[in-house]
Amino acid sequence: xxKTIKMTMVLALVSFFVACKEAPVKEEVxxxxxxxxxxxxxxxxxxxxxxxxxxxxxxxxxxxxxNNRFHSGNITRRNHSEQIxxxxxxxxxxxxxxxxxxxxxxxxxxxxxxxxxxxVGRVAGNFINVDLLGSMExxxxxxxxKLVMVMGxxxxxxxxxxxxxxxxxxxxxxxxxIKPAVAKSQDFGGAKLSSNPEFxxxxxxxxxxxxxxxxxxxxxxxxxxxxxxxxxxxxxxxxITDGTLEFVE
Ligand SMILES: [Zn+2]
Numbered sequence: 001x002x003k004t005i006k007m008t009m010v011l012a013l014v015s016f017f018v019a020c021k022e023a024p025v026k027e028e029v030x031x032x033x034x035x036x037x038x039x040x041x042x043x044x045x046x047x048x049x050x051x052x053x054x055x056x057x058x059x060x061x062x063x064x065x066x067n068n069r070f071h072s073g074n075i076t077r078r079n080h081s082e083q084i085x086x087x088x089x090x091x092x093x094x095x096x097x098x099x100x101x102x103x104x105x106x107x108x109x110x111x112x113x114x115x116x117x118x119x120v121g122r123v124a125g126n127f128i129n130v131d132l133l134g135s136m137e138x139x140x141x142x143x144x145x146k147l148v149m150v151m152g153x154x155x156x157x158x159x160x161x162x163x164x165x166x167x168x169x170x171x172x173x174x175x176x177x178i179k180p181a182v183a184k185s186q187d188f189g190g191a192k193l194s195s196n197p198e199f200x201x202x203x204x205x206x207x208x209x210x211x212x213x214x215x216x217x218x219x220x221x222x223x224x225x226x227x228x229x230x231x232x233x234x235x236x237x238x239x240i241t242d243g244t245l246e247f248v249e
Pocket of ligand 1: 100
């Protein structure tokens with residue numbers, strides 16, 4: 001399929017007549033047609049062979065490149081109906097991402113990934129529990145994913161709730177999983193309030209660090225895979241204001 005762009009080129013022809021004092025300027029309008037090939041929407045999905053060839057560093061680079069496409073408005077066009085059909089027989093994802101519940105953090109979009117590319121676990125406050133650890137172990141040890149990513153984000157309501165000590169229904173117990181990050185953040189220099197975006201960010205980053213540590217200490221399977229270089233485990237702070245990333249140790 002080709003897209004036709006009509007371009008109007010204005011060609012100014014200036015003719016000087018040395019002999020004539022008042023040099024006339026002639027302007028000519030030339031219309032031309034340029035054929036620009038339109039890129040085909042991506043209709044392939046990850047195969048086992050492609051997954052096995054990837055290194056953890058390849059996957060991380062792929063995700064960083066995807067995020068650059070995302071926040072610069074250059075996201076990949078995909079043929080979803082074709083990808084649904086091709087992915088149905090089996091999945092060979094590149095990564096597993098633990099994200100917050102927040103509607104402003106659409107994980108696949110943030111990394112410009114498609115159907116069959118990534119396992120996503122979500123819970124408000126992106127904390128670790130045994131179910132999410134089991135899910136990550138399945139993603140990597142059983143299904144071959146090469147990257148484990150924990151992604152917190154700017155302006156996280158769960159982090160703010162934990163800072164404020166919100167008590168409401170099951171939210172009360174859920175927030176106890178984030179309280180250790182609040183406790184770890186008491187060294188913060190400024191106002192330790194949920195209304196202070198810098199403090200909320202500080203707690204969020206600590207919350208991601210705690211999750212990374214829990215993965216390594218509570219999952220011998222993932223720790224061994226990391227030590228052998230079979231997977232990479234990384235932390236991310238996602239900025240909802242511009243769609244960019246910061247790494248968290
Ligand atoms: Zn959140």
